[in-house]
Amino acid sequence: MSYSSVREPNAALAEAAVADALNPHVPRQTLMRRRRERAAWWQMLFLLVFALGPIIIYPLCRLMILSVTGEHGASFAPYARFFGTGDAGGIIRTTLGILVTSAGIASILGVSIAALLHFKPFPGARLLTRFLELFVAFPSFLVAFTLIFLYGTQGSVSIALAQWLHLDVPPLDFLFGRWGVVLAEVVFFAPFVVRPTLASFALLDMRLIEAARSLGANGAMVALRVVLPLAWPGIAAGTILCFLLTLNEFGILLVLGSARLVTLPVAIFSSATVDLDLNAAAAGAVLMLAMSVSLYMLYRQVNQRHVQRTSR
Template sequence: MSSLSSPDTPGPLGLAGQAEADAAARRLASAAAHTAAVKRRERLAQWHLLFIAVVVLGPLVIYPLVRLVMLSLTDAHGLSGHAYATFFSNPETRGVIGTTLGILFASASLASLLGVALASLLFFKPFPGARMVTRFLELFVAFPSFLVAFTLIFLYGSQGSVSIGLQRLFNLQTPPLDFLFGIGGVILAEVVFYTPFVVRPTLASFALLDQRLIEAARSLGANGAMVAFKVILPLAWPGIAAGTILCFLLTLNEFGILLVLGSAHLITLPVAIYSAATVDLDLPTAAAGAVVMLLMSLSLYALYRRVNSRKVKGAGHGR
């Protein structure tokens, strides 16, 4: 009697097992191919990073910074801290650092407060033309800082249009406005120039707020001040803090406004470094001052990155 099935012919269960094995093999092959592709992309990214570091960052950033540090740490006899000793032992250094920090905190604090207030007005109390003002503030950050200084001179200088107009209006013998070339003019110019740098990140933080929380607080009877300080500020503070720290960082490194409006008695750290390098021709001392200023800037930048990463994480959790 002939058999209904041959030993060499797989049954239904054998066919199903073979199909599963083939599918598993294909999945393994696909996973292996994907892993190999990921490794190739990682290697390619590493080569790109190495190329950028060697060809672009090397001659433009890394080498100058290394040379700057080495110049501040060496003299004719080799490694030495003489440049730093000269820089910090100079009796004028304390006054220079004090002037720098005073202008920094005055300008950046006022610019931050004004930026947050202006962003709050543009976002929560929009008025006709508010969008145009926002676009202008975005464009304003592309202007060079010394242009703001010259604009203030043309307007509020002793021979500026506003000053001459007031003189003629009130029949004065001398122009009434004479404050630009000094600490008052520098602070005014820096506040005007750096306020938009606070407005933009603050507006971005306000845009991420959950409006339902604000409406709920208002429905429970909270007034404007309570909503602002109990709801909006705790939620938007990472963006506000990031914009404020950025403002401090940029104000610390400001040079154009100081060069135009600073007087002979208003010497800040950037001006002192510039003077040591170009007037006194004391490059090691100038390099030491530049390294000190670089460390201050990097500290602010590290703080900015930390706060900004918290803002990004908070936005991700909010979504």
């Protein structure tokens, strides 16, 4: 933001304020409105310079510059180093595979749990809902360690099965790898889908559901033709949020991912800490940033429709 671009709106606002003050025919409401506009401009400038600038704008700009900086100036060599390796295709396929599998299963599970809690309440359903709301505050690596203590080779469940089946080797040996990561991410991210889905279900007109049932529609027809078309904004918002969080997950991958399970976050971390190539790490981070922002914009659009529908 240049000095002239900042000065021109300020000068215009100041001249308008002076003119209004000298003109007795200007309504008081107009004076107050222009003062609020001037105060809002200064507040926005303060946020840009002192709040958003140091912690968001400057790091993002620095990241962009690093991603296109080579040994002799501006260059796309960092992108070539990051994506030009023989494992780049495998890294992207692994990332997308885990993303689609984990977020897809977590979304289906979250919607199913929300439907059970709302349409088939049972003793303890309210307590379970409160627990799921609290569960989203847990760190992701805590879920990974909990699964290790239960289902790892030396976990309590694995040892109990070995003793019960009289085995010399614990039977459960799947946790450190792709399916262990998928299990942990499904457990951790499914509650993020439950809450917005429950909010959508709460807005449903139960008379429509009762009318559909009275006309002979079974449960599947009611769900597909009545509930889903009316509740899809909240379900879509929760699903997109689940995909966004799963894409950026790193703690579970760090704990349960084996050396052969390399995703984009792991590759970026490896480029920065092992290879000490900050430019290549920045190139990978820019790709992840673009994917995350795209999902976030989609989430905002769907969530805005949900909010507009709620406010009606």
